[in-house]
Amino acid sequence: MTSKPTFMSQTGSQLVASLLLIAALANNAYCQQSKSETPAPRREFRAAWIATVANIDWPSKPGLSTREQKEELLSLIERAAELNLNAIVFQVRPHCDALYASELEPWSEYLTGTQGKAPEPFYDPLEMAIEECHRRGIELHAWFNPYRASHPSGKSELSDSHISKTVPEAVREYGKHLWLDPGDKSAARHSLEVILDVVRRYDVDGIHFDDYFYPYPISDKEGKPVDFPDDASWQAAQAAGEKLSRNDWRRQNVDQFIAQVGQEIKKVKPWVKYGISPFGIWRPGHPKSVVGFDAYEKLYADSLKWFREGSVDYLTPQLYWRMNSSGQSYPRLLNWWHEQNEQGRHLWPGQYTSKLFAGGSARWPAEEIVAQVWATRAQEGASGNVHFSMKALARNSGGIADVLKAGPYHEPALVPASPWLAPSSEALATPVVSVKQDGELAAISLSSDGGQLPWQWALAAKYGEHWQIDVLPGHEKSTQIPTTLTRHGVTYSLESVALSAVDRLGQQSDYSTTNFPFP
CATH class of the missing domain: 3.20.20.80 (Glycosidases)
Structure with missing residues (x-):
């Protein structure tokens, strides 16, 4: 486990600067996960x-x-x-x-x-x-x-x-x-x-x-505690x-x-x-x-x-x-x-x-x-x-x-999961995702096979080495995402889409993934 930073002896300006640096490093680490591993949303x-x-x-x-x-x-x-x-x-x-x-x-x-x-x-x-x-x-x-x-x-x-x-x-x-x-x-x-x-x-x-x-x-009026x-x-x-x-x-x-x-x-x-x-x-x-x-x-x-x-x-x-x-x-x-x-x-x-x-x-x-x-x-x-x-x-x-x-x-x-709370007797839903490409947008179909209805969806889209993460309400049945992503002047095409179901306690199912070429 990496050691946590200490803030106790820093001045206010030094502290803010340190935190901004830590934030940049943390965000970079969060985004630069394994290229093959579908990242989970931040908790x-x-x-x-x-x-x-x-x-x-x-x-x-x-x-x-x-x-x-x-x-x-x-x-x-x-x-x-x-x-x-x-x-x-x-x-x-x-x-x-x-x-x-x-x-x-x-x-x-x-x-x-x-x-x-x-x-x-x-x-x-x-x-x-x-x-x-x-x-x-x-x-x-x-x-x-x-x-x-x-x-x-x-x-x-x-x-x-x-x-x-x-x-x-x-x-x-x-x-x-x-x-x-x-x-x-x-x-x-x-x-x-x-x-x-x-x-x-x-x-x-x-x-x-x-x-x-x-x-x-x-x-009271004399300043004595009441x-x-x-x-x-x-x-x-x-x-x-x-x-x-x-x-x-x-x-x-x-x-x-x-x-x-x-x-x-x-x-x-x-x-x-x-x-x-x-x-x-x-x-x-x-x-x-x-x-x-x-x-x-x-x-x-x-x-x-x-x-x-x-x-x-x-x-x-x-x-x-x-x-x-x-x-x-x-x-x-x-x-x-x-x-x-x-x-x-x-x-x-x-x-x-x-x-x-x-x-x-x-x-x-x-x-x-x-x-x-x-x-x-x-x-x-x-x-x-x-x-x-x-x-x-x-x-x-x-x-x-x-x-x-x-x-x-x-x-x-x-929201961070609360594993000590009593889970539902129903299993987590198995997510089902399909993608239909239509010009600059990809239409994403969101559904589940069995299990309890999801509280939320976690949707991950991969563009080259970059992942875009979204969280959607569980009642949503569809959404749209761009088919390309531009970062630092370089344009990447949509390569895969992964969907996960999340219950009321924050428990998350495995991802269901579909890869390019899409219909």
């Missing part, structure tokens, strides 16, 4: 969050017509497809509300401006997002906030069906928020049932939490014989919920991935010299435990710092998280791509985000990124969409 998770809380990404404001909402959502999904993203993380429960048809929680006010009011004419945003993503071969991960019950951006009165009205004893007021008490058993049961309801009724590819567990701490008001549940736990300290008990509440959600998801649909995006630093000093917020102590979030025990299928630590940040270096933190991955789960760090449109000196250049993508590729055990948020990519802030598409996202990629 890389490329995702973006679509945040609905406070209308961050979608819809652009409450009260838009159904037509306007659909147009905006479709535009974001089409942009993701243009950039060769292969997953969207779509926020469906900002704070005990729903951006889908639910009998358990009210419609979100971020749609219509009134909590509990359905879109008119009616449509289901989650159902639409799944359908449009899958049509383009993009995974849809449903993003839930498990404990937040209201947000300061909310202007609507809370619906009569909101949990603060139906189960008020499970809800606590903390600063400008309402919060489900993680120590209240009825609150945990409610959130679990909300999540499982979506898993049962919708064809989601993943369930996703972000970094909100116990709330971020606040202070403790989370869970005296009732804490006293009940003590009366029932709880021996842990209050802080450890709080962590246990979250740990038990995290584990139970994962277990119950797999009972319903074993192939659905379960991921969490915690604060990027587990604790200050891990690794050494890292400073910052202590999520373990303040949010009672033991993300290291979840990762080490394999409670999640993927971890997306929010590494929202620059490459050369002295106290929170992106590559240093990424490498540390890799070292904790004892169960071999996916490590897909989150990036603060929205820093590209921050004001003044807080703004980052697009090169920073691209360097982080290259750093992730260079890091053993990391296989993708999630961008916060889709707005930056849709706006092409700082030219980020252009440089990603011209660089690391130039070709499509498959």
Whole structure:
């Protein structure tokens, strides 16, 4: 195994230059595979969050017509497809509300401006997002906030069906928020049932939490810390014989919920991935010299435990710092998280791509985000990124969409396989490919013989010594490719076409190949 580069002692400019060199070498190695061996597509998770809380990404404001909402959502999904993203993380429960048809929680006010009011004419945003993503071969991960019950951006009165009205004893007021008490058993049961309801009724590819567990701490007017008001549940736990300290008990509440959600998801649909995006630093000093917020102590979030025990299928630590940040270096933190991955789960760090449109000196250049993508590729055990948020990519802030598409996202990629998830009892489809040459284009027929229907196709076309790789949705029955390819002034003719089937877990069949001369 070749040794991995180290970035720890380099300056920012040296680091970016090193990463660009590594990227060029990696791309060259990727493209220059054996001339006789059909190459597999790159495996890389490329995702973006679509945040609905406070209308961050979608819809652009409450009260838009159904037509306007659909147009905006479709535009974001089409942009993701243009950039060769292969997953969207779509926020469906900002704070005990729903951006889908639910009998358990009210419609979100971020749609219509009134909590509990359905879109008119009616449509289901989650159902639409799944359908449009899958049509383009993009995974849809449903993003839930498990404990937040209201947000300061909310202007609507809370619906009569909101949990603060139906189960008020499970809800606590903390600063400008309402919060489900993680120590209240009825609150945990409610959130679990909300999540499982979506898993049962919708064809989601993943369930996703972000970094909100116990709330971020606040202070009073005198600057004194305000403790989370869970005296009732804490006293009940003590009366029932709880021996842990209050802080450890709080962590246990979250740990038990995290584990139970994962277990119950797999009972319903074993192939659905379960991921969490915690604060990027587990604790200050891990690794050494890292400073910052202590999520373990303040949010009672033991993300290291979840990762080490394999409670999640993927971890997306929010590494929202620059490459050369002295106290929170992106590559240093990424490498540390890799070292904790004892169960071999996916490590897909989150990036603060929205820093590209921050004001003044807080703004980052697009090169920073691209360097982080290259750093992730260079890091053993990391296989993708999630961008916060889709707005930056849709706006092409700082030219980020252009440089990603011209660089690391130039070709499509498959989501990395999850071999620990339960596979289908059906065998992978046997791909069948045929080619009909017609002037400057070759018509490719895509089909399968037996087995389960493919989730995606991997298509490889050989021109001389060069391979062109594409990834297509499994419902596609045909496509067209050029019969020639020009590289560095030399034109090569199409020599062979190979087709492979890919299932929902990312497992790939053998290639079926047809060679020149074509009919």
